[in-house]
Amino acid sequence: MRPFQFVRADDAATAVQTVTANPKAKFLAGGTNLVDLMKLGVERPDLLVDLTRLPFDSVDVEADGTVRIGTNVRNSDLAAHPAVRNGLPLLSQALLAGASGQLRNMATVGGNLLQRTRCVYFQDVTKPCNKRQPGSGCPARQGDHRNLAILGASEACIATHPSDMAVALAALDARVAVSGPDGDRETPLAELHALPGEHPEQETTLRHGELITGIAVPPLAYAERSAYRKVRDRASYAFAVASVAAALDVEDGVVRDVRLAFGAVAPKPWRAHAAEDALRGRPATAASFRAAAEAELAAAEPLRDNAFKVPLITNVVVRTLSDLAGETS
């Protein structure tokens, strides 16, 4: 690891200023992703600004039902919070499906959203990678891409975003609260992560020095009828091969509304709008669920070793929605 300086921020403004002033500075939250990447030489910050003393550590439910979550709330605590466990099952399930108990005790909201891809070339500094070293090439397209994207990728990069939590938040239309050198702003989560296009190195729409202070989850009437399902290579403690976050509102056997997002198939948590559109007003049957998944996946560009994700995610969608339909009818 390269030598670096470490400071602990006591207030958000100082944290933002300190990082803004130094192009090689980074925020440090739970450290479960950043420190690993520093050991691998992928991240090479000069200065780390520790955020964990900042006062963004509560979960509050507002009068209109909006749930506000401070960035420093640990993934374990968030999953266990009654408002989340009872009111937003898909989010609680997504959090609990991620990593291990020990990691969830450290991991934070902001860190989870901004964790980097698990693409093996990205993590291996001896290999070219457009995301790590713009213009150097993307060996994954020909090489090891079994875990990589079938949706939203580009010629330059086919990496997937690995977060489980973010998939649930995408389905919930969450907003991200950001504090920057020019003040505070809020952005839809859907606009936090960027698609790679020709610039896979630009992963988010945050500017250097902008700090995530929390997220807001707007109320969703049928959020209690929601679920997160994750396929992975072992029973626990592994990243997703494919995952689905869903919430379903059915009346008289017809889908009144639906939220659907996919994980581990795209460079960002993938909100499946095409599938949602295809489903609204249709009968809540396995056949419509399959047709909806297929509508979304019409745009899929599978590669040699990840083509299995197309039928896999379809099956997960059908399975999850059928289950939710069963619960509501």
Place this chain on the structure above:
Amino acid sequence: MTVSTEVRNRTAGGIGESPVRPDGTFKVTGQFAYSSDLWMDGMLWGATLRSPHPRARITSIDVGPALKLAGVSAVLTHDDVPGEKVYGLEIADQPVLAFDEVRYQGEPVVIVAADHPETARRAAALVVVDYEVVEPVTDPREAVGHPDWKPVHDEPGERTAMSRDRAPVHPHGNIVRHQRIRFGDPDAVTADVVVQGDYEVGMQDQAFLGPESGLAVPADDGGVDLYVATQWLHVDRRQMSGALALPEEKIRLTLAGVGGAFGAREDLSMQVHACMLALRTGRPVKMVYSREESFFGHVHRHPALMRYEHGADRDGRLVYVRAHILLDGGAYTSSTPAVVGNASTLGVGPYDVPNVGMDCWGVYTNNPPCGAMRGFGAVQAAFGYESQMDKLAAAVGLSPVEIRTLNAVSEGSILPTGQRIDSPAPVAELMHRLDAMPLPGSVDQDIRLLPGGVSNTTHGEGVRRGVGYAVGIKNVGFSEGFDDYSTARVRIELVGDEPSVLVHTAAVEVGQGLVTVQAQIARSELGVERVTVAAADTQVGSGGSTSASRQTYVTGGAVRAGCAAVRSSLFERAAARYGPGEFRLVAGKVESLVDGVVGDIASLLLDGPVEHTVQWRHRPTQPLDEATGRGNAHVQWAFCAHRAVVDVDVELGLIRVVELACVQDVGKAMNPDAVLGQIHGGSAQGLGLAVMEEVQVVDGKLRNPSFTDYLMPTIMDMPPMRVEVLELADPHSPYGLRGVGEPPTISSTPAIVAAVRAASGVDLKRVPIRPEHLVAAALCH
């Protein structure tokens, strides 16, 4: 030498019991000192610079920038290797530090000693190595038969004392060993029913928890003391002696706490490097690999490509087996010759086959070196032949149990090497017992126990149950004419007023319970409960390797023989004291067979201690004929069978192993708890290979060198087990025991795969199975 065959079991804590192991409490409470915990005041830290390329020519190495870093004491290259520049278990071809060429990613090139581990790592990063990158040979098929064939080595390696007599020193370039088996008339024979299959085994890692580590301390006599976690102290020393140009007496090894081995410590890792740095700097040097480095610092299980053809009559009785097995040995020889020996001689499994034609190759490539891992050779072949037995069963309309019992070997069977099985071989009984065990209940309602585990992927929909069987065979001990022995020093004396026994061997405890078993043997043989097992070191003769399931057999045999020698001396004293007669020693007393208790052992020791050191070897074996594979190559066989019950979510490709049932013949359960531990652990390692464990190598480069990305079963993946242990004594072995450690690893993999095939209907050809193998195949239905 008088060796009692009667088991004296009335002394507490003797054989057949499960006394508390001395290291157990320390290990579970975190107090046990592993080799990575070694510490000495004033010590330096070593670090290794490794090749980033699977294959490249080294054009220059500039250590200057590293030497300039404050805190750095030494930066060494191949030029600094005092003696032989290459080492190896059987064939010396692996450079201590790379010269001219690197042949795998992670090959050590430069070593550094500094006053802080981080300084050492930074200094290593400052060394400038110029490489001319060469395209690596990464496909073992290409390695042996490509039109523009590229040899991985220019010069053949040196044969060492451990070389198998018939192991050719790769005269054909990339072939480490080609072993043929020709039994009966395999070429001409035909059969009514023929089944064929191609099978593939991925590269598994031993994945021990304690990374490679040790502490080298320079000694006043110009020699060096090394404290290290390893599997065989004396063979380490022999290789170190060549590389360090020191006589063996000047290199003293002491075993440090070993955090698992499974074969991965059989080759050298940091041993020579730490000693070179210690000798150069005159200071103690500690080296500890990180988890990532550990993946590059030890050999892995050979990946295998196999093609099998089985012919049988209409009743399912085997007529012939023809097979090709190609094992990727990676860049250096390591144990490849022995792996080829096992895969070929055990390649048809525990079955009577009148005609066998088998060709097994171990080859060089620029992939990571592969070598010893639990069950080597036998594990790969078993996936092939057991898959075939199920195919054959289906073709002739028999059940998996029927096809296996019909063809099972038994005592007296002739193996394809011409060797007769001259001890119990209860293969049919293992199968019958498995078959008789109750099956677990229907699909579980606890979703954590369904495929997908805690991921909540199913509530039972899409889940199908499958049951599969497999049986395996493994040789115990070193085969093919190797002089396999162990040494034990046994001393009895009064400590306080009590008789006390000291057992001293160089045999390595890797966590399997060898220390406990040595003490149990001494208690039973000498009738003394107070037994101390001294730390393993090179102050006593070789104990041989802790591998090939051999230590309880061979070192156990040596301890028993040592005790017998001590007992004879004690009986002489007893005869002098109590008059001539036949005696025995039980629970601290001396018993005359005629008069009962005549005195206590303590009184025999008033004349002073008794000590004997003995060497003990198992009966000799023979090399294999290179062209036909004939030869009595093995000393003992061990058999184990599994039944796997799985639930498969066929839509999502997820597998839950619901239960593993296992029956194993252990000859004699020396320590029943330890036997169960081996069966559970070995079965879990086989489960890992079946459904998730694989070192992923693309273009010669490791893609998942971490425990985040190299997936092993967790407790969520490992099901409960039903275990039955048989004790059918082998008349040739001490106490009738059989090696226990490897057999359960062999049959659990094919049993699980068979169960997944049964559940999903998918013809699986490769392990580990991944979701895509099931989902993609389901699409085609």
